[in-house]
Amino acid sequence: xxxxxxxxxxxxxxxxxxxxxxxxxxxxxxxxxxxxxxxxxxxxxxxxxxxxxxxxxxxxxxxxxxxxxxxxxxxxxxxxxxxxxxxxxxxxxxxxxxxxxxxxxxxxxxxxxxxxxxxxxxxxxxxxxxxxxxxxxxxxxxxxxxxxxxxxxxxxxxxxxxxxxxxxxxxxxxxxxxxxxxxxxxxxxxxxxxxxxxxxxxxxxxxxxxxxxxxxxxxxxxxxxxxxxxxxxxxxxxxxxxxxxxxxxxxxxxxxxxxxxxxxxxxxxxxxxxxxxxxxxxxxxxxxxxxxxxxxxxxxxxxxxxxxxxxxxxxxxxxxxxxxxxxxxxxxxxxxxxxxxxxxxxxxxxxxxxxxxxxxxxxxxxxxxxxxxxxxxxxxx
Amino acid sequence: xxxxxxxxxxxxxxxxxxxxxxxxxxxxxxxxxxxxxxxxxxxxxxxxxxxxxxxxxxxxxxxxxxxxxxxxxxxxxxxxxxxxxxxxxxxxxxxxxxxxxxxxxxxxxxxxxxxxxxxxxxxxxxxxxxxxxxxxxxxxxxxxxxxxxxxxxxxxxxxxxxxxxxxxxxxxxxxxxxxxxxxxxxxxxxxxxxxxxxxxxxxxxxxxxxxxxxxxxxxxxxxxxxxxxxxxxxxxxxxxxxxxxxxxxxxxxxxxxxxxxxxxxxxxxxxxxxxxxxxxxxxxxxxxxxxxxxxxxxxxxxxxxxxxxxxxxxxxxxxxxxxxxxxxxxxxxxxxxxxxxxxxxxxxxxxxxxxxxxxxxxxxxxxxxxxxxxxxxxxxxxxxxxxxxxxxxxxxxxx
Numbered sequence: 075x076x077x078x079x080x081x082x083x084x085x086x087x088x089x090x091x092x093x094x095x096x097x098x099x100x101x102x103x104x105x106x107x108x109x110x111x112x113x114x115x116x117x118x119x120x121x122x123x124x125x126x127x128x129x130x131x132x133x134x135x136x137x138x139x140x141x142x143x144x145x146x147x148x149x150x151x152x153x154x155x156x157x158x159x160x161x162x163x164x165x166x167x168x169x170x171x172x173x174x175x176x177x178x179x180x181x182x183x184x185x186x187x188x189x190x191x192x193x194x195x196x197x198x199x200x201x202x203x204x205x206x207x208x209x210x211x212x213x214x215x216x217x218x219x220x221x222x223x224x225x226x227x228x229x230x231x232x233x234x235x236x237x238x239x240x241x242x243x244x245x246x247x248x249x250x251x252x253x254x255x256x257x258x259x260x261x262x263x264x265x266x267x268x269x270x271x272x273x274x275x276x277x278x279x280x281x282x283x284x285x286x287x288x289x290x291x292x293x294x295x296x297x298x299x300x301x302x303x304x305x306x307x308x309x310x311x312x313x314x315x316x317x318x319x320x321x322x323x324x325x326x327x328x329x330x331x332x333x334x335x336x337x338x339x340x341x342x343x344x345x346x347x348x349x350x351x352x353x354x355x356x357x358x359x360x361x362x363x364x365x366x367x368x369x370x371x372x373x374x375x376x377x378x379x380x381x382x383x384x385x386x387x388x389x390x391x392x393x394x395x396x397x398x399x400x401x402x403x404x405x406x407x408x409x410x411x412x413x414x415x416x417x418x419x420x421x422x423x424x425x426x427x428x429x430x431x432x433x434x435x436x437x438x439x440x441x442x443x444x445x446x447x448x449x450x451x452x453x454x455x
Numbered sequence: 456x457x458x459x460x461x462x463x464x465x466x467x468x469x470x471x472x473x474x475x476x477x478x479x480x481x482x483x484x485x486x487x488x489x490x491x492x493x494x495x496x497x498x499x500x501x502x503x504x505x506x507x508x509x510x511x512x513x514x515x516x517x518x519x520x521x522x523x524x525x526x527x528x529x530x531x532x533x534x535x536x537x538x539x540x541x542x543x544x545x546x547x548x549x550x551x552x553x554x555x556x557x558x559x560x561x562x563x564x565x566x567x568x569x570x571x572x573x574x575x576x577x578x579x580x581x582x583x584x585x586x587x588x589x590x591x592x593x594x595x596x597x598x599x600x601x602x603x604x605x606x607x608x609x610x611x612x613x614x615x616x617x618x619x620x621x622x623x624x625x626x627x628x629x630x631x632x633x634x635x636x637x638x639x640x641x642x643x644x645x646x647x648x649x650x651x652x653x654x655x656x657x658x659x660x661x662x663x664x665x666x667x668x669x670x671x672x673x674x675x676x677x678x679x680x681x682x683x684x685x686x687x688x689x690x691x692x693x694x695x696x697x698x699x700x701x702x703x704x705x706x707x708x709x710x711x712x713x714x715x716x717x718x719x720x721x722x723x724x725x726x727x728x729x730x731x732x733x734x735x736x737x738x739x740x741x742x743x744x745x746x747x748x749x750x751x752x753x754x755x756x757x758x759x760x761x762x763x764x765x766x767x768x769x770x771x772x773x774x775x776x777x778x779x780x781x782x783x784x785x786x787x788x789x790x791x792x793x794x795x796x797x798x799x800x801x802x803x804x805x806x807x808x809x810x811x812x813x814x815x816x817x818x819x820x821x822x823x824x825x826x827x828x829x830x831x832x833x834x835x836x837x838x839x840x841x842x843x844x845x846x847x848x849x850x851x852x853x854x
Contacts, residue, residue: 205724208794210726213726232795232814233795233796233798254727278798279799279822284798344587345589346594355839412832416613416830418660418829419830420658420659420660421660421662426659427660429826433822433826434822437790437798437822438798443791446735
């Protein structure tokens with residue numbers, strides 16, 4: 075057994091942690107949240123220069139990582155600092171979609187996108203969720219039908235994170251099969267400026283932006299398809315597994331920050347003539363938070379370590395990690411606010427942002443209950 | 456034991472319901488139902504509708520313009536108002552300050568201030584909490600020094616709810632710095648237009664402006680605005696806090712919240728079926744509803760005892776803890792039901808024109824409400840303080 079990071083990952087973690095501690099101040103983050111793009115282009119470039127984006131993608135496409143532990147290492151730090159930049163959506167999720175599963179070789183076009191992604195020169199968004207899909211990964215009702223030379227997309231995508239900033243959308247659509255089927259799903263690269271694409275954006279509660287996207291008879295050439303016709307389910311599931319490992323690790327980092335801020339506060343806040351951290355009732359609650367952070371860390375290690383495993387084993391560990399972190403994350407966010415009292419409710423105090431990141435993470439790719447159902451299904455199989 | 460309401464109670468409920476059907480403006484109930492802000496105008500409008508009906512002050516004695524309702528009737532009124540999505544009655548003047556003036560104020564103060572609370576001419580806010588004095592309220596530091604016919608006030612209050620709309624503030628101030636903590640505190644009424652008062656907004660984590668800091672710099676307050684005796688303010692403050700705890704269980708809010716979760720969960724589709732049919736979601740929903748059913752009866756048991764003249768003791772602390780836990784759990788269920796639709800930021804979603812691509816009704820404010828209502832277990836004496844009270848009273852004679 076060896077739970078130490080490799081030297082390379084340790085170096086990446088150290089430099090990213092230093093960079094974020096120095097540069098990703100509360101003021102810088104507030105500015106990024108207020109930016110019309112939903113992130114800071116300057117920080118994005120610096121993250122690319124630091125090698126953070128490259129660490130999330132394999133060597134074959136210009137990166138130098140892409141394994142579960144690379145993703146977990148980066149995202150724990152991003153979470154610790156409450157970073158709102160769309161690293162998860164552009165690099166992990168769309169990066170994995172462009173790479174394709176297993177030993178798939180990206181086309182020259184897709185390779186070029188991946189290289190621009192690693193260089194920090196490309197923003198992407200995955201337009202997948204729909205009004206009736208909730209968190210089901212193959213529940214797609216958007217249709218892709220043939221029309222002579224073209225493919226025509228019609229449907230509606232909801233809460234597409236980073237859609238407004240994206241140069242390209244990767245859109246899932248059904249070329250066959252029924253809602254929920256694995257077969258018949260395809261992916262298309264769509265220019266958001268194309269005729270028939272309509273977008274309504276809004277800020278997200280915990281930072282970043284998303285949009286509702288309507289696809290009203292969008293005409294595309296067949297070459298806009300990513301991978302094979304009707305065979306995109308595996309590609310989607312592989313990319314989502316990587317994104318969920320990233321999200322779990324990010325939430326772990328945020329849980330660590332919430333716990334640290336709470337301990338700092340309990341030792342300084344005076345009530346009834348002494349620091350409130352001297353009250354045993356509160357001490358026990360901090361002890362529980364610390365235990366849960368360690369449980370969450372182990373769950374992330376399990377999920378990251380099985381990301382390259384068979385889909386069944388991989389997804390069982392990912393669902394387990396997301397369920398555990400959904401439960402313990404909510405507990406830690408709520409306890410951190412409660413133990414702080416009113417100050418934690420104010421927008422300008424760091425914990426407010428961190429707590430929102432923790433809780434709202436549950437709303438991406440499935441909350442604790444959905445992950446539990448997934449774990450039960452995968453365990454029975 | 457009789458779990459049913461009396462015939463008179465049922466007739467009263469029907470009367471309240473008919474009034475709400477006829478007089479509650481649709482735009483106000485829509486705003487409440489969808490979790491949107493009302494603004495000063497919205498609150499003022501509902502305030503004056505209730506005043507016109509004579510139903511604005513259920514807790515006041517009839518001689519001052521109260522309704523003369525017993526505890527059960529007040530409960531029915533609150534329950535019906537919640538069910539109809541009526542705006543919350545802003546409590547600071549009506550249910551916090553007024554009982555103090557009625558019991559401890561001078562004749563002049565009662566004659567001057569009480570009618571202006573009813574008419575809405577005075578919007579009161581509460582000047583209790585300070586940055587260093589939250590749960591430990593007695594450690595407050597805002598000073599008031601007597602100078603001829605005035606007190607000169609210096610200091611800072613915080614968490615002043617809706618202080619941005621208020622033109623009067625009732626404050627606890629320290630008038631004798633040498634006395635023991637709870638002595639040497641006085642209860643002052645301060646006109647917010649007095650020079651030296653500055654109100655600064657605090658923006659909460661859900662983006663709302665609901666609370667404020669209020670700063671006092673050499674604010675001159677006429678001595679006739681002292682309530683009761685100098686240095687006896689703690690007694691009045693404690694009396695006020697017992698009144699703040701009316702409707703502490705928030706049963707009506709929880710019932711309305713549960714209905715909203717069910718509406719949302721019927722609209723949301725999970726694996727091709729309405730979410731409300733999903734066994735895991737349904738189980739969580741059922742557990743919250745079962746807890747609420749029991750708490751509603753606990754609440755009625757205490758109300759019924761109060762209607763028979765028994766003073767509630769430690770029970771109000773129990774209702775605060777359980778009531779807020781249940782409300783917060785229902786808020787959590789609502790955000791869960793919304794799924795990914797919980798992610799957008801309500802403040803912006805509501806400002807934009809989302810008409811064509813709108814999310815399911817009510818889903819865009821659920822996460823903001825979940826975060827906003829974390830306050831329920833913090834304010835009005837945090838739940839930790841309530842548990843200390845329960846333990847102290849219950850174990851007091853034993854350990």
